[in-house]
Amino acid sequence: MPETPMAMAARGPISRPVPLRQAVYDALIEMIINGTLTPGQHLVEADLAEHLGVSRQPVREALQRLQAAGWVDLRPAQGAYVHAPTVEECTQLLGVRAVLETYSARGAAQHASAQDVARLWELQEAGIAALAADDARAIVEANAALHTHITHLSRNAVLAELIPQVDQRVRWYYTPIAKPRGKDAWSEHALIIEAIAEGDPDRSEALMRQHTQRTTDFYCRQIAAAIGLSD
Amino acid sequence: MPETPMAMAARGPISRPVPLRQAVYDALIEMIINGTLTPGQHLVEADLAEHLGVSRQPVREALQRLQAAGWVDLRPAQGAYVHAPTVEECTQLLGVRAVLETYSARGAAQHASAQDVARLWELQEAGIAALAADDARAIVEANAALHTHITHLSRNAVLAELIPQVDQRVRWYYTPIAKPRGKDAWSEHALIIEAIAEGDPDRSEALMRQHTQRTTDFYCRQIAAAIGLSD
DNA sequence: ATACCGACTTTAGTATGCAGTAGACAGTCG
DNA sequence: CGACTGTCTACTGCATACTAAAGTCGGTAT
Numbered sequence: 001m002p003e004t005p006m007a008m009a010a011r012g013p014i015s016r017p018v019p020l021r022q023a024v025y026d027a028l029i030e031m032i033i034n035g036t037l038t039p040g041q042h043l044v045e046a047d048l049a050e051h052l053g054v055s056r057q058p059v060r061e062a063l064q065r066l067q068a069a070g071w072v073d074l075r076p077a078q079g080a081y082v083h084a085p086t087v088e089e090c091t092q093l094l095g096v097r098a099v100l101e102t103y104s105a106r107g108a109a110q111h112a113s114a115q116d117v118a119r120l121w122e123l124q125e126a127g128i129a130a131l132a133a134d135d136a137r138a139i140v141e142a143n144a145a146l147h148t149h150i151t152h153l154s155r156n157a158v159l160a161e162l163i164p165q166v167d168q169r170v171r172w173y174y175t176p177i178a179k180p181r182g183k184d185a186w187s188e189h190a191l192i193i194e195a196i197a198e199g200d201p202d203r204s205e206a207l208m209r210q211h212t213q214r215t216t217d218f219y220c221r222q223i224a225a226a227i228g229l230s231d
Numbered sequence: 232m233p234e235t236p237m238a239m240a241a242r243g244p245i246s247r248p249v250p251l252r253q254a255v256y257d258a259l260i261e262m263i264i265n266g267t268l269t270p271g272q273h274l275v276e277a278d279l280a281e282h283l284g285v286s287r288q289p290v291r292e293a294l295q296r297l298q299a300a301g302w303v304d305l306r307p308a309q310g311a312y313v314h315a316p317t318v319e320e321c322t323q324l325l326g327v328r329a330v331l332e333t334y335s336a337r338g339a340a341q342h343a344s345a346q347d348v349a350r351l352w353e354l355q356e357a358g359i360a361a362l363a364a365d366d367a368r369a370i371v372e373a374n375a376a377l378h379t380h381i382t383h384l385s386r387n388a389v390l391a392e393l394i395p396q397v398d399q400r401v402r403w404y405y406t407p408i409a410k411p412r413g414k415d416a417w418s419e420h421a422l423i424i425e426a427i428a429e430g431d432p433d434r435s436e437a438l439m440r441q442h443t444q445r446t447t448d449f450y451c452r453q454i455a456a457a458i459g460l461s462d
Numbered sequence: 463a464t465a466c467c468g469a470c471t472t473t474a475g476t477a478t479g480c481a482g483t484a485g486a487c488a489g490t491c492g
Numbered sequence: 493c494g495a496c497t498g499t500c501t502a503c504t505g506c507a508t509a510c511t512a513a514a515g516t517c518g519g520t521a522t
Contacts, residue, residue: 019307020506021295044473055507060474061295064252068299070392076250077474077513092387099334103327156323161301162393251476275503286477291505308483308504467520476511487500492493 020054024062027052032071032082033172039084043072069165087223090173094219097166098212100159101147105192105208107154109201116153117197123149124189131182140178144171146189150196150208174215177222181215188214251289256296258283263302263313264403270315274303300396318454321404325450328397329443331390332378336423336439338385340432347384348428354380355420362413370409375402377420381439384427405446408453412446419445 028048031037043063049056067074073081085093112120123146130138144167151163188211195204259279262268274294280287298305304312316324343351354377361369375398382394419442426435 046473056474057506057508061292064292064295065299068296070389078515079474089388092389095387096331096334096389096393099330100327103330156326157320158301158323158327158397162327162397166389166393277503287504288476288478309485310504463522465520465522467518469516469518471516472514474511474513476509478507478509480505480507482503482505484503485501487498489496489498491496 020058021061021065024048024052024054024058025065028062028066029071029168033175037082039082041082043080043082045079070169085169085173087227090223091216091220093166093170093173094212094216097163097170098209098216100163100166101150101212102205102209104151104154104156104159104163105196106201106205107156107159108150109196109199109204111155112153112196112199114197116149117193120146120149120153120193120196124186124193127186127189131186134179136175136178139182140171140175143174143178143185150192153196174219177219180222181218185211185215251285252292252296255279255283255285255289255293259293259297260302260399264406268313270313272313274311274313276310301400316400316404318458321454322447322451324397324400324404325443325447328394328401329440329447331394331397332381332443333436333440335382335385335387335390335394336427337432337436338387338390339381340427340430340435342386343384343427343430345428347380348424351377351380351384351424351427355417355424358417358420362417365410367406367409370413371402371406374405374409374416375399381423381427405450408450411453412449416442416446 028037037043045056045059045063049059052059063072063074063080066072067080071083073083075081108116123142127139127142127146130142147167148164151160154160188207192204192207192211195207259268268274276287276290276294280290283290294303294305294311297303298311302314304314306312339347354373358370358373358377361373378398379395382391385391419438423435423438423442426438
């Protein structure tokens with residue numbers, strides 16, 4: 001069966017222009033994360049549109065999604081404002097993340113194949129490397145990649161849809177404290193991966209709960225310290 | 232036929248004061264729940280716009296949000312399709328709901344005032360009444376109201392933002408089995424409220440876990456039975 | 463001097479128009 | 493008769509134009 005010269009299809013459909021609304025969405029998140037847009041700032045549709053070189057339409061659609069994801073607050077007849085997270089909110093967010101990640105670790109232990117586990121170890125390596133390189137951005141990225149993959153392994157589409165919403169915001173808040181937390185975090189990751197590899201849901205769950213709890217505690221202590229200093 | 236805004240009277244006109252996109256959003260969810268729009272159906276923006284008596288713009292924005300909430304699938308350059316939930320997905324959704332509700336019950340036990348508890352008992356009464364009246368729709372509504380209020384009591388804004396996304400969909404899938412599950416469910420509710428009233432986080436959590444787990448199990452058995460019958 | 467009222471400006475909300483693309487159908491060639 | 497290709501249609505994606513409302517500033521009257 002000479003499957004015609006369609007063999008090139010393996011190359012995938014040629015680079016498709018990403019929908020503008022998606023590009024705008026990504027661009028705005030990037031701007032929020034790197035501080036170009038500061039919390040509380042009023043986002044004027046026309047300005048964003050001009051700055052990004054598109055019309056207001058894609059900007060509006062992106063803002064809708066950003067609201068749904070909790071990045072901006074959309075006040076009726078008044079426009080969009082970059083969401084200003086409070087300390088309580090960060091704590092709450094970390095709490096919710098903990099619960100979801102814990103659940104996802106359980107699922108991962110039940111469904112992961114040997115190959116999946118191998119991939120986890122690869123990501124673990126990358127994290128260790130980032131830690132050694134002392135690159136905060138890379139650490140956070142590797143952390144997100146590992147957790148995302150665990151979520152994926154749980155084979156739960158709903159979870160996979162929900163967690164990124166939470167996780168991306170955690171990533172934003174978490175960046176400043178990624179370095180000091182890093183060392184312990186990656187040791188704990190190793191234990192979790194082992195539990196998943198053994199297919200032990202209870203232990204995976206317990207370890208992940210401990211891990212996320214410690215991250216939350218660490219974050220709270222850092223915040224408390226920071227407030228203590230600034231006051 | 233000539234464009235007459237009266238044609239859409241069947242689905243009711245849209246009240247102007249609230250943003251159109253919001254009205255359209257609600258109207259579409261209602262249509263999906265009550266079956267006017269069937270799973271898998273292709274939603275043509277222009278058609279919806281005409282039927283609701285608005286332009287395509289608010290319809291587009293509503294569809295964006297509907298995708299974010301998991302009600303429709305938005306395929307690039309092809310439009311919106313009513314999401315067709317699979318059995319696995321329902322199970323997964325119920326699983327995620329379970330962990331979120333469990334977490335929220337713990338929070339509620341830690342924060343609820345006597346007044347909050349009184350409100351819970353009122354909602355419980357309403358649920359019992361709906362059960363007695365044998366009104367499936369009212370049962371589901373009362374159930375949602377009770378769970379929503381518990382979520383609120385946990386004083387967790389992130390949770391309060393996330394759960395409705397999940398819960399509204401659960402509500403959709405759950406309606407058919409609400410009646411047989413109702414009796415036990417409301418007895419369990421009473422126990423949970425008691426635990427919250429006593430401010431006992433561990434017991435509240437355990438009871439809610441049990442409650443949601445039983446609901447999930449019940450749902451799975453019903454589905455299995457339905458498949459068994461139809462095969 | 464201050465408080466209230468009204469026009470003005472700015473910006474979100476909504477409608478419509480245009481172009482690009484995917485899918486369907488029919489005509490044509492092997 | 494079957495498969496391929498060219499065309500045709502219908503829909504989405506994006507842009508622009510218009511409308512309505514909220515906020516602001518200046519003026520006037522008390």
